[in-house]
Amino acid sequence: MYTEKVMDHFSNPRNVGEIANANGVGEVGNASCGDIMKIYLKVEGDVIQDVKFKTFGCGAAIATSSMVTELAIGKTIDEALVLTNQAVAEALDGLPPAKMHCSNLAADALHEAIKDYREKHPA
């Protein structure tokens, strides 16, 4: 049911972990939905220098988390804010229809982390 890219990102997820001195952290999801995604950011001069994630969730949740970190790294905050869950799914060559909802929130988690960064570092 999953594409090869999903399976790749799921079985070898990129950027798993925490950033000790993260300056932006975002979490979305909920245990009752079975998916929680947490994104840690290291932003320097508006550019995302490092990003890591921790995810509780299904294969799609882990793969989208991994993919969003790859897509975000090196981007400016404004560029990263334009990333959608849909774009993440597409970068993975698509997700099964049943997984397009709660398992596909990684971009939201990224946005939450950016919001957190902005709140802590008002322009």
Added chain:
Amino acid sequence: MYTEKVMDHFSNPRNVGEIANANGVGEVGNASCGDIMKIYLKVEGDVIQDVKFKTFGCGAAIATSSMVTELAIGKTIDEALVLTNQAVAEALDGLPPAKMHCSNLAADALHEAIKDYREKHPA
């Protein structure tokens, strides 16, 4: 579904036909039920000397007709009147449950023929 005996009597029915100078004829059944049995008797001195049948009906109808002629031949009228449809079915090693009704009327046809004989030859 049919026993070997049924198949034997069905595929090689005994005593098929009419008796030209029958002195007793009985018919039971009805076209709408899909079974009509007609029995011709030649009775001499209370003994059934000859018996023949014609039947429109299923395998069971033909086999029971054939069997009843074999059972009746040589019997006295009183003996023949005791023959039941059930006895005919048993002589054939049984009939499928679905065939125990309209297809198993051969003894009735025999009784009708005896009744006809008695009416024509009052004691």
Added chain:
Amino acid sequence: MNKIYLDNNATTAVKEEVLDAMLPYFREQFGNPSSVHWAGRMVSSAIEKAREQVAELLNCSPAEVIFLSCGSEGDNYAIKGTAEALKHKGNHIITTAVEHPAVLETCEALEKDGFEVTYLGVDRDGMLDLKELEAAITPQTILISVMWANNETGNIFPISEIGAIAKKHRVRFHTDAVQAAGKIPVDVRAANVDMAVISGHKIGAPKGVGAMYLKRGTKINRFMHGGHQERNRRAGTHNVAGIVGLGVACELALRDLDSNYAYVRQLRDKLEQGILETIPEVKLNGHPDADLRLPNTLNVSFNYIEGESLLLFFDMKGIAASSGSACTSGSLEPSHVMGAMGVDIVLAHSSTRFSLGPDNTEEEIDYVLNELPPIVQRLREMSPLYNREEPTPLSCDECRMVHRA
């Protein structure tokens, strides 16, 4: 002994290619397609492939195909599921008097639940009057159910015309295509059908698998409640091997339709002419225009002879056919199809169906044409109705069943 199978409308042998395709799904690829792991993944794509194969035969989208356990389930689902889903709109269903019991009994059950059902009659040729059909539509009508082709006579109903009427009146249209699929083109889209049912074992797939076309957006209540299989439209673990078989059978049916049925038609026509020419007092049941019947089906009544005994005598010569006689169906009345066509009761009991398939040969037909006349003659000699002078008692009041000891 010769074994000549002329009962393909009852069931067919599984085609070799079909069985070959099925075999891996019993043991090597035995998984449950709903499972996440290797065993499940191996089979879920096989189901989707079969869905495409079925969709292609019916000319619909794969997402519109639901796998089921048989044709009867499809008819039950389509009719009950529609009745429940649309009961707020109306309670009237239109069908015909010559449907398969899976439709008729379902409609009768709904009548007990307060639905009103119009059973359209047919003429002596077994055909519908489309004006009568259209006139039967009321604002309460929620469903028209007319079979694509009749299993007993082979009569083909004008499904496109009925589809157009249904569309004009915005009434949902279900067709039992169990006998039509694989024998004549069945294009659900062109015919404006909303629901169509097929059954595997009539087209060289195994028994115990069927499918329903459910047009996108058609609201229907579940029939089989339970798990989330078939996108919540049919519960129960998928019959994987059966579904794979149905898919391949549909693919073969589509590929070979034209060539197979030109051939079958020619054999059927030969059998038809042969019987009608050599045996007296035989009545053709169904439309006299052979183009309006399935190319494989011939139904005739051999007057004076009850069908089951005819079948048993045929059987002794290895010939397998079927009959509309009550005695072969487990019911007390002979074929409701013959009854609806106004066929005389004795002729109804005498009706015999020969249904051919692409495996039959010209030699087989010759053999049958050779064997039939003496069998028919022998049974007629045995019948009290043959050459009878007195009238036959025909009214059921006189039925002597009650006289049994």
Added chain:
Amino acid sequence: MNKIYLDNNATTAVKEEVLDAMLPYFREQFGNPSSVHWAGRMVSSAIEKAREQVAELLNCSPAEVIFLSCGSEGDNYAIKGTAEALKHKGNHIITTAVEHPAVLETCEALEKDGFEVTYLGVDRDGMLDLKELEAAITPQTILISVMWANNETGNIFPISEIGAIAKKHRVRFHTDAVQAAGKIPVDVRAANVDMAVISGHKIGAPKGVGAMYLKRGTKINRFMHGGHQERNRRAGTHNVAGIVGLGVACELALRDLDSNYAYVRQLRDKLEQGILETIPEVKLNGHPDADLRLPNTLNVSFNYIEGESLLLFFDMKGIAASSGSACTSGSLEPSHVMGAMGVDIVLAHSSTRFSLGPDNTEEEIDYVLNELPPIVQRLREMSPLYNREEPTPLSCDECRMVHRA
């Protein structure tokens, strides 16, 4: 790669003897058992033999066995057929909160039609309170439906005791024996059951065939309307090969029950102990007394890890298991069985079922016990819930699904 199948409660491979017995019925003996001729006769006796084999496993009379398309059909038929047949007597049904969806969804559908359903709760071990069951019976109660064994936890319900209660109160008793049959003794007569349902693919027969025990004299409305098959109790052409397979599978199940399941039990116990001893923060789901669970089933929650991802990682090592996570079932909620047992929501998403069969080996269990700990550890390291200090948001109000772009 190793392929270790520990998902026998989902489905099983067809046994070799079963497939061998089935094969002739696809092509050589392909007839319709309702037919009068050779092709039909060849197969009707095969069906009756299978009926005897099923009857023997369940300890009933062959006439009390009805062949169906699957377990779900049996549950639908038993419950809807009883509800309709007995609605003049009452409108109350008692079942449990841990039934299979084929029972639960059917009951929910009946609620919409005016029936009242009591869903008995279970305790933390997944067990019923029989006093509560008896107390729930009212003069309106027409049916008690309790599964013989639960598919997720393996919990075995006290069917004989429930049968006695049902008998005492003259209430009909249906049991979904799909998971119990073939794994533990299922004696419908001794247990005073009126209706019991089994499914072929759980016991080495193919998918797409099932059977129902219907006690002699039990009035039930038809579910599948149509032809006269199965003495008017189930329409649709017989799935001959599937039925033959089910028969043989039942015979083998009965023959090998004791030896197979003593062996399976020992493997399961080894797996259970191994997991509980080597992996921290694992919760056993189901009754702690292993005698009260099916001998082949182990259900545990690996805290902090969602089930589907666990299954996918197991799968990379060739290990096939299943999970109660919502993400594996197509639903939004995790297992209703875990919910009914009061299992914490994260643990419910983490629940994993290993269901063994007689083909598993000791080496396989060793392999699994070796592979599991690092997988669990790796996924825990990936989980934001593991070693977390802040509290986890648990209420569904906060569910971020609505936040999606």
